[in-house]
Amino acid sequence: MAKVAVMDDLDEKTTAIVDAARTTFLARGFDAASMDQIALTAGVSKRTVYNRFRSKEELFGAAITETCRHLLPVNVSDIEDTLPPDELIRALSRVFVKGILEPEALSLRRIAAFEAERTPAIGKAYIEHGPASMVAECAPILARLAARGHFEIDDPEAAIWQLGALITEPLHTRVLMGDMPSDLDAAIDHQVENGVAAFIKIYSPKN
Template structure:
């Protein structure tokens, strides 16, 4: 009975032991870093929170700074998970743009990424290479995906765009408005799904009014 209970305790306990330990370390480190800051957290505290030995962290990641880089990389991957997904390039762009911009806005409204004095920005100031890496993995990858989709729509006559990079950035700005600033000034601000949808519809319709093919 005991063995059977242990097996069914968590669905993701089916993960291989090594992967499960890596996951536990990153979850614990992420929580500690965001609550207390990287400087204030020790490897011993991460090990205790993750239920592993300190040597296990050294073996899997290295120093505390290396653990933070792994957390940082995971955030970048999570920000673009599932983006852009399946896109029907022959269909009118609006429905697809609404879906893509909802993904973008949901990532942007993530407090861990864009809260007051966000941790990743503070660490990027200390390590510019880390900031560049995060941008390329997250926002940069999303922009590149949007550029490719916009270009395909231009080729099919759905959009009238000269500079695809500029158009992709315009789309993001039209949807987010002053949200990045709002999130930093108002620490308790949280967007509901309806509020995100309102901003997305407004932004996408303005984008199409500017770039939609005429006639």
């Protein structure tokens, strides 16, 4: 399962290519975006792009990875050490929901959904570099909380998927379809509070 990459780990040209890819995909969509245009925007040769990314699908995955790095705080371990378990989950959930409702994240989700039927690799890249990668990042947090007796969780990854659904729906689908609440921040707070409360109810120790 892919791990969310950090741009600081990439060399200068690769960083430029990924940034150019994000800009180009957002402006033109996947199908109309060309490797030539991405190379031109990045200020590198087409050969340089292909030396680092074997296909446009792989580059789209890199663009998703870069977007995902904004969805969680950098120092999650510091937050984990300073907040009670319930507040930790609320804090991370709020940051995550705000992140996926950012215009760039919504646009990339729409592009992936539109292209996935005729190009399944795009849908697979979105899942692998987006939701599945975030699950892989967050599941160990739940595992540690469960090990300390705060929750009863046998499958942390399945629990993270469930938490994701609880804290995002129906708000995410509404916003994705253009039904923007008049007060987005209040809608996020309401969605997160209800979702986290349901999650805690499901996974709190029964004894």
